[in-house]
Amino acid sequence: MSAMNECMALGSPPTNPERRSRNANLLPTFAEEDDILADGTFVRKGTRVTYHPYAMGRMERVWGSDCLEYKPDRWLKNGIYIPENPYKYPVFQAGPRVCLGKEMALVEMKCVVLAIIGRFNIRVATDPNQAPRFAPGLTATVRGGLPILVQEREAN
Numbered sequence: 001m002s003a004m005n006e007c008m009a010l011g012s013p014p015t016n017p018e019r020r021s022r023n024a025n026l027l028p029t030f031a032e033e034d035d036i037l038a039d040g041t042f043v044r045k046g047t048r049v050t051y052h053p054y055a056m057g058r059m060e061r062v063w064g065s066d067c068l069e070y071k072p073d074r075w076l077k078n079g080i081y082i083p084e085n086p087y088k089y090p091v092f093q094a095g096p097r098v099c100l101g102k103e104m105a106l107v108e109m110k111c112v113v114l115a116i117i118g119r120f121n122i123r124v125a126t127d128p129n130q131a132p133r134f135a136p137g138l139t140a141t142v143r144g145g146l147p148i149l150v151q152e153r154e155a156n
């Protein structure tokens with residue numbers, strides 16, 4: 001769980017789902033009236049409000065000075081997995097519009113990871129000196145794709 005969450009914190013699959021102001025919890029996407037967000041930000045009527053889980057997963061203010069490092073252990077306390085506040089880790093959204101398929105998606109990911117890493121060695125096949133470039137969209141992708149090398153593990 002901690003490894004999967006750490007991957008999705010650094011590379012959130014949804015990049016910026018649309019969100020509305022406090023007074024318009026469901027639809028529409030635009031503030032229905034002047035509003036003040038929980039952090040004191042003033043939102044004028046008609047303003048489009050969004051949040052950006054990809055950016056939030058890489059913010060020092062949210063995750064600390066090691067925010068860009070892959071550190072699954074940050075999800076563990078004394079070796080035990082502790083789920084993060086969904087408003088801090090909104091990859092599946094939070095509150096009344098939280099993803100209804102979250103648990104299913106996590107089970108699917110665990111099944112795929114278990115089925116693949118037991119049988120194959122997988123390595124990124126791009127230039128190690130060139131970091132993959134994020135391509136914004138409805139869901140996050142890597143610009144130009146992410147070539148990988150897959151090798152069947154030798155049977156023991």
Ligand code: HEM
Pocket residue numbers: 013014017018019090091092093096097098099100101102104105
């Ligand atoms: C890694 C996989 C997934 C991620 C990261 C994800 C993320 C999200 C996010 C961010 C939202 C909120 C969108 C908004 O702002 O309104 C959402 C909504 C939703 N998701 Fe997922 N999702 C995933 C997989 C799934 C799966 C597998 C299902 C179904 C089996 C599913 C069903 C839904 C539904 C029905 C909603 C709408 C909830 C509502 O508006 O009341 N999702 N998801």
